[in-house]
Amino acid sequence: MQDQYSVEDLLHLMAQLRNPNGGCPWDLKQTFSSIVPSTIEEAYEVAEAIEIEDYEHLHEELGDLLFQVIFYSQLGLEQGHFDFSRIVDTLVRKLVRRHPHVFPSGELYGENDPSAVDEAEVKRSWEAIKAKERNAKGESGVLAGVTAGLPGLTRAGKLQKRAAQVGFDWPDINGVLDKIEEEVAELREAVAAGNREHAGEELGDLLFSCVNAARHLKIDPEAALRQCNRKFERRFGLVEATLRTDGRGPEEASLQELDQLWEQAKADEKQKPGT
Template identity: 50%
Template sequence: MAAKYKLDDLLYLMQRLRDPASGCPWDLAQSYASIVPSTLEEAYEVTDTIERGDLTHLEEELGDLLFQVVFYARLGEEDGLFSFNSIVNSLTSKLLRRHPHVFASGNLYSESGENATVSVMASDGVKKQWESIKSQERADKGKHGQLADVPLNFPSVTRAQKLQKRASQVGFDFGSIKLAMEKVHEELAEVEAEIALLENTDCSIALGQELGDLIFSVINVCRLASFDAETLLRSTNKKFEKRFSAMEQVIEGEGQALKNTSLQDMEAVWQQVKQLD
């Protein structure tokens, strides 16, 4: 029967991989910065597995993502900065602090019935409390700006939505989806005005700026409609890919090369495959 490894075994394995005398040359050559691309890749693979409904392989992908944390923890321990246990301690402490409606006494192992002050909160109330606590944590770290600490390396769509959400917390927001949509129309008009000024097919810096404003405004509408814009765009990408591949198969099945097919003919097939969704 195969061994049932536990977390301590994984931490020991990581220690062995980074052993200067007998470890793996590749793992020994890595740094915090060098494994960032792998961390991002593993996070996206977890997301992709969930969105495809491939829960059979989710365990494996989560393991790959966990290994990234273990790797950083080992580097931190070698540098005398932190360890896996200190990461767990910091995380647990933070979650206790951010859930006073569950752990009113701040004691992890206290039963909710033991805390007379534990309140039953609606989901919206919990979210507001969570953001208030996070805001105080940023202030305690000396990060006083409302938009402070929004990672620069977020995907641009995700970061835009995060910035908008932060601004909304202090009342800088549209009052409704309708008003946000009016801003989209305004930005679209500005894009169209810049296009009207173009000569031939030359593009301008101003057009690029207006297009960025338009995208930002559309993200605002998504957020106010309670959608995650990044998730919506990933879904649309997949839909486009599926339809395009289906169109390609139909055309090639008729003995034609896609590049030799007219746009009119491709559009006709495109409309056919859309009906199959």
């Protein structure tokens, strides 16, 4: 066995998994669309490992995500669309093109400019270059090219960021918070009227406004929600653990008791350092 495998070994492994003669039956029946859910899941597992600072296993999660790219490259090769080398070549060319402050000659191995670069100017240049690339693809409009397949919170933030670049934005967080309160009031009205469809629309407006608040505060809304999910799981686990000491489950407790145990779990957690 080799001391350390390489990307070339990984590409060979993928080809063997997809080999009609002796390959893996599961891998052989996969398509571009069938492995998309796995790609999304692997990306979130990388994000979670980083968020909880599980660096011991991060390299493994990154490997799982890399395998998704390798899988797509094999499918592309088989169908004559592209191969792994073209993926790498396209990526390197795009990154060189988008970093003229690092590669002023437009060449990967050309001489760089040692002078200091203003970060704000870099961001402006980056967006201008991306806009030019979108125009070259025939994608016109400020909001063009914001992938529809992104998670809703992430896509909302990107749409808002694009609009903000042309001045369509609240001047500060206070205007956003006022908008959130307005949307809550409108949601209450829709619920009171018993109009489920309208309530869904107002709820969407409220979520969109919350993402706007996150953007103004420079907080990733997806990361904030994932953190909240973990907190909820942790605290509800404490509620369950307390009930288990009496030989009961949450379904055997009243709502009032569950609320009391929840508040106790919150209080206990806040007393612990680092929480």
